[in-house]
Amino acid sequence: MEGKIIVITSGKGGVGKTTATASIGAALAMENKKVAVIDMDIGLRNLDVVMGLENRIVFNIVDAVNGKCKVQQAAIKDRKIDNLFLIPASQSDNKNVISPAAMKNFCKELRTEFDFVLLDCPAGIEQGFENSVVGADEAIVICTPEVSAVRDADRVIGLLYAKSVLPKLLVNRIVPEMVARGDMLSHEDVVDVLSIDLIGLVPMDDNVVISTNTGAHLIHNKQSQAGKAFRRIAMRLNGNADLPIEVPRAKKGFWGKLGFKRGRNK
Amino acid sequence: MEDFDSQTSDKKGPAAKLKGVGDSLWVTVDPDRSEDEIKEEINNVFQRLNHLAIGARVVIDPGKKGKSNELIDLLEQLLKEKYQVGSVSLPPEVREKQTNAENRIRQRDLDRSWYQYSSDVLMLTGRVRSGQKINARKHLLLLGDVNPGGEVVAGGDIIILGNLRGIAWAGQSGNEDSIILAFDFRPTQVQIAGYVAAGTSEASEKNPEFAHVENGTIIVEDYIEANPFGRLPWPKVR
Numbered sequence: 001m002e003g004k005i006i007v008i009t010s011g012k013g014g015v016g017k018t019t020a021t022a023s024i025g026a027a028l029a030m031e032n033k034k035v036a037v038i039d040m041d042i043g044l045r046n047l048d049v050v051m052g053l054e055n056r057i058v059f060n061i062v063d064a065v066n067g068k069c070k071v072q073q074a075a076i077k078d079r080k081i082d083n084l085f086l087i088p089a090s091q092s093d094n095k096n097v098i099s100p101a102a103m104k105n106f107c108k109e110l111r112t113e114f115d116f117v118l119l120d121c122p123a124g125i126e127q128g129f130e131n132s133v134v135g136a137d138e139a140i141v142i143c144t145p146e147v148s149a150v151r152d153a154d155r156v157i158g159l160l161y162a163k164s165v166l167p168k169l170l171v172n173r174i175v176p177e178m179v180a181r182g183d184m185l186s187h188e189d190v191v192d193v194l195s196i197d198l199i200g201l202v203p204m205d206d207n208v209v210i211s212t213n214t215g216a217h218l219i220h221n222k223q224s225q226a227g228k229a230f231r232r233i234a235m236r237l238n239g240n241a242d243l244p245i246e247v248p249r250a251k252k253g254f255w256g257k258l259g260f261k262r263g264r265n266k
Numbered sequence: 267m268e269d270f271d272s273q274t275s276d277k278k279g280p281a282a283k284l285k286g287v288g289d290s291l292w293v294t295v296d297p298d299r300s301e302d303e304i305k306e307e308i309n310n311v312f313q314r315l316n317h318l319a320i321g322a323r324v325v326i327d328p329g330k331k332g333k334s335n336e337l338i339d340l341l342e343q344l345l346k347e348k349y350q351v352g353s354v355s356l357p358p359e360v361r362e363k364q365t366n367a368e369n370r371i372r373q374r375d376l377d378r379s380w381y382q383y384s385s386d387v388l389m390l391t392g393r394v395r396s397g398q399k400i401n402a403r404k405h406l407l408l409l410g411d412v413n414p415g416g417e418v419v420a421g422g423d424i425i426i427l428g429n430l431r432g433i434a435w436a437g438q439s440g441n442e443d444s445i446i447l448a449f450d451f452r453p454t455q456v457q458i459a460g461y462v463a464a465g466t467s468e469a470s471e472k473n474p475e476f477a478h479v480e481n482g483t484i485i486v487e488d489y490i491e492a493n494p495f496g497r498l499p500w501p502k503v504r
Contacts, residue, residue: 158395
């Protein structure tokens with residue numbers, strides 16, 4: 001088995017890396033792939049909480065990389081999805097307990113074990129970023145439609161190119177109403193500056209907060225627009241690259257719906 | 267006196283000379299001499315050639331001044347009848363080259379300003395992203411974009427065939443004549459020879475614009491309208 005290692009990064013904090021990692025990982029596992037999601041944010045772990053697995057942690061990434069346990073021991077199986085595994089971060093250690101060389105070897109081992117490995121990169125471009133990127137094949141750069149997030153994403157894209165990792169862009173937290181009013185950058189503006197391939201557009205969704213707090217999977221929520229977007233991103237990663245990218249649209253008012261029913265709204 | 271005259275005429279050299287050029291015989295005649303003199307000399311030379319002259323290609327070169335076609339026709343007749351040469355012609359290419367030579371000298375005077383000029387331009391392609399910095403010793407030509415947070419610095423001019431949204435510092439050597447030109451001119455900040463101007467966030471009209479120093483301030487103008495170099499009498503090295 002020759003798996004693919006994808007690092008999910010952004011530069012800026014709080015743009016939705018952890019949520020995206022958990023959701024894309026779950027969606028890939030639903031497509032019958034063996035998936036590992038790895039929390040690289042050593043010292044500030046959250047991915048286990050988002051996935052509702054914090055009470056099952058015995059070993060963590062530091063133990064696995066430094067050979068204190070096997071990959072199979074560190075990987076925690078998800079409660080609901082069979083093919084999904086989590087390798088949590090260590091909460092007590094420091095980011096430099098893992099060296100890039102050791103991480104590279106560990107990535108080789110992971111490739112033989114899983115179809116997809118998603119690395120949840122910490123914010124910033126220091127040691128934690130170096131460790132996450134060193135073994136990766138591809139990268140998903142997450143960016144929200146804000147000027148500061150675009151600036152940081154741009155910096156990260158430059159660094160990824162320098163390490164010959166191919167970056168793809170995910171624009172998160174789009175509020176279509178605000179874009180329509182001109183109060184928010186549109187995804188075109190973001191793509192214009194960053195000029196890399198787009199892998200998906202995810203709208204702002206209150207369901208994200210709900211599922212994060214309860215530890216339930218976002219993609220299982222049928223009403224969640226963000227969940228749908230993440231499922232489509234997973235399909236694109238899983239070989240279905242031509243799947244068209246859906247642009248989040250503002251909800252139509254009463255008259256818009258009426259027009260749609262009468263076939264005028266084209 | 268007569269001796270003296272004959273000596274000067276001797277110094278002119280023979281009335282006709284022969285040499286082999288490629289696969290043809292090249293006959294240089296002196297058109298100042300009389301026809302008889304030329305004929306005599308040609309007879310002298312071609313008699314020595316014997317059978318070598320039969321079927322040969324002969325080029326008659328009457329020198330720079332040119333000569334009436336009569337002489338050429340006369341010589342052609344003589345050579346064909348008496349020595350059975352193959353063909354007789356004028357040297358056409360050489361004539362054209364000589365008339366062009368003067369023009370070319372004039373052209374070279376015009377071109378001299380960059381004739382032996384090695385380039386001082388750093389020409390790059392691609393996108394300068396946030397956190398990246400490009401330093402050019404003299405001029406910088408970028409086929410690509412400068413993103414917000416990217417920096418381009420040059421000792422001379424900065425020409426960006428694309429979007430400029432980052433920081434551009436031109437004329438670092440103190441050259442106030444330097445310009446910053448971009449297709450889409452929306453920089454965060456520009457600096458020319460120590461003069462600083464903050465960029466505005468307003469969208470440009472998508473026309474190429476350029477910044478230059480005028481009376482101690484930086485001024486941004488539409489490049490096509492202002493056409494700053496259109497009035498130079500001839501192309502100059504910058």
